[in-house]
Amino acid sequence: MMDDSGAVQMARALKCAALCLMLLPRFLLAAVMLWLLDFLCIRRKVLLKMGERQDSPDDPPVCVSDSNKMFTWESLRAVWHGQKLDFLKSAHLGEVAPNTEVVLVQERRKVRILDCTKGKRPLVLNFGSCS
Secondary structure: OOOHHHHHHHHHHHHHHHHHHHHHHHHHHHHHHHHHHHHHHHHHHHHHHOOOOOOEOOEOOOOOOOOOOOOOHHHHHHHHHHHHHHHHOOOOOOOOOOOOEEEEOOOOEEEEHHHHOOOOOOOOOOOOOOO
16 A cells, blocks of 8 residues: 555646646647748748749738747747646636635735625726836
8 A cells, every 4th residue: 555655646646647638739739830830931931032022011021030930849848838827727717706815905914805895896906017
């Protein structure tokens, strides 16, 4: 029988494997889209170099260098990380909003967001910035 640390490690490994299997289709779709965009940009560059230039004010020239490709290991890692963050977020469109903890600025105390509602009035959140 496994000890507690072995069981915990096995549970974590199974959780990671399940997450990877759930994210794989989304990741592959995003990776294929990057590849197609890269292919179209390179194809356009080749056509422009071959002299089939069609000057149009609505269609500015595309500058793609051989070292500036979107379908790289770095971009694939970024796509995977973005898909994982998007999948694991707590707020999803069309579902009940999470009742997270916030700090009331004037009173400097922690409350839940839904504690700030008053009757049927809508709750407006202002995510300001300090710069």
